[in-house]
Amino acid sequence: MQYFLTYLKVFAVGGLVCTIGQLLINKTKMTSARVLVTFLLAGAALEAVGLFRYIEDFGKAGITIPITGFGKSLAAGAIEGAKQGLYQACTGGLAAVAAGLSAAIAFGFVIALVSKSKPKGA
Amino acid sequence: MDKKEYSELVEQTTPRTKEGKTLLFAFAIGGLICTIGQGVSDALAALIPSFDAKKIGALTGVVMIFLGSLLTGLGVYDKIGYYAGAGSVLPITGFANSVVSPAMEYNKEGIVFGLMAKMFSIAGPVIVSGVCASVLIGVIYYIIGLF
Numbered sequence: 001m002q003y004f005l006t007y008l009k010v011f012a013v014g015g016l017v018c019t020i021g022q023l024l025i026n027k028t029k030m031t032s033a034r035v036l037v038t039f040l041l042a043g044a045a046l047e048a049v050g051l052f053r054y055i056e057d058f059g060k061a062g063i064t065i066p067i068t069g070f071g072k073s074l075a076a077g078a079i080e081g082a083k084q085g086l087y088q089a090c091t092g093g094l095a096a097v098a099a100g101l102s103a104a105i106a107f108g109f110v111i112a113l114v115s116k117s118k119p120k121g122a
Numbered sequence: 123m124d125k126k127e128y129s130e131l132v133e134q135t136t137p138r139t140k141e142g143k144t145l146l147f148a149f150a151i152g153g154l155i156c157t158i159g160q161g162v163s164d165a166l167a168a169l170i171p172s173f174d175a176k177k178i179g180a181l182t183g184v185v186m187i188f189l190g191s192l193l194t195g196l197g198v199y200d201k202i203g204y205y206a207g208a209g210s211v212l213p214i215t216g217f218a219n220s221v222v223s224p225a226m227e228y229n230k231e232g233i234v235f236g237l238m239a240k241m242f243s244i245a246g247p248v249i250v251s252g253v254c255a256s257v258l259i260g261v262i263y264y265i266i267g268l269f
Contacts, residue, residue, distance in 0.1 A: 010160040011153035014213070018152025019145050021208030026141050032211045032220065036248045039212055044255045048262075061160035064179060065186060066152070066212040067248070073179070074252045078260030082267055089264040093256025096176075100183040100214070104221045104245070107191040112225030112237050115195035 006060065013059025017066045036067050043071030048079070073097050144207050151202065152209035159186055159213070183214055190215030194222040220244040 021035050030038070043063075046052040052072050055063045063069060074093040081092025094101070163182040166173070173181065190213075193199040199219045203210040210216050221241055228240035242249065 007157055007160060011157045014156025014159075015149035015153030015209075017156075018148045018206075018209040018212050021152075021212045022145050022148035025208055026144060032208075032216070033244045033247050035208060035211060036217065036220065036245075037251045040248055040252050041255055044252065044259065048259045061163055061182070062153070062156045065156045065159035065182075065214055067214065067217055068212075069179075069183070070214060070217065070248075071252060071255070074256035075259045078256040079263050082260050082263035086261070086264050089260030090257050092260055094253060096180075097252075099180040100187060101249070103184040103187045104191070104218055105241070107188050108218065108221040108225055108241055109237070111191045111195035112222055112229055112241070113233070115197075115226055 009058060010060050010062040013055070013062030014065060015062075017063060017068065021066075039067045040071040040074075043068030044075040045071075047072040047075035052076075070097060070100065073100075147205045148207050148209035150209065151206035152212060155186075155209070155213040155215055162186065186214045187218040190218030191222045194219045195226070217245060217248065220248075 017039070021039060024030050024035055024038065025032075043052065043066075046055070046068070052063070052068075052075075056072075064072065073096045077092035077094070077096025078089055079092070081088030081090070081095070159182060162185050163178060166181050166185070167178050170178070170181075190199060193202070193215070199210065199215070200223070203216075203219070210219070221244075224243045225237045225241040228236035230236060231240075
């Protein structure tokens with residue numbers, strides 16, 4: 001029952017984040033790159049002002065799996081690094097997302113190499 | 123009903139139903155992808171108990187990025203995206219999709235100047251804005267910490 005409730009919250013929060021994104025696309029004709037940037041910066045800003053953890057406590061993967069979670073990691077890494085010094089304040093963000101970024105580049109390269117692009121619309 | 127009335131009726135009804143549908147699909151598929159992510163996270167935490175929450179989170183991202191890349195390579199993700207809209211764009215799997223899609227498309231123009239160069243034509247702005255924001259936040263926190 002506990003698990004069911006957690007997953008239900010994850011589903012609701014994740015769904016809500018994507019619905020807000022879809023509303024932005026519908027209302028402003030934003031391209032997907034702009035929507036991604038907007039939500040990434042929103043996640044980073046929420047973490048910077050300390051509000052992200054409250055949403056994360058409630059919605060868990062519902063807010064960390066969308067790109068808002070990527071922004072949160074970038075900001076959290078920088079904040080963590082700032083405690084140690086200016087150097088770590090500048091490098092902490094990228095260090096925190098190193099795994100995800102490496103994965104996107106490495107998997108992206110290999111998969112793009114072996115798969116053939118289908119014509120648009122197919 | 124004449125032509126004018128009909129076109130007014132179409133205008134009134136079409137966008138709303140279509141928009142309702144896009145929102146519903148975005149909610150359902152976006153929610154589902156996040157739920158899968160939570161499942162991956164819980165499974166990883168059970169499999170690797172020595173990893174702390176931060177590492178489990180990063181590893182969950184890696185697994186989801188792998189799934190997103192794979193489904194893009196197989197041509198499945200774009201089919202999901204046709205219905206899901208933001209529901210497939212916003213999750214981290216959509217970020218993977220935005221990396222793999224242009225890389226695949228420009229593969230025919232060569233590996234260096236096609237695949238590698240165009241890989242970040244959509245995801246580039248995300249990384250640039252994200253890294254700049256993180257440096258800014260880091261520096262601000264560093265300066266605040268001085269006082």
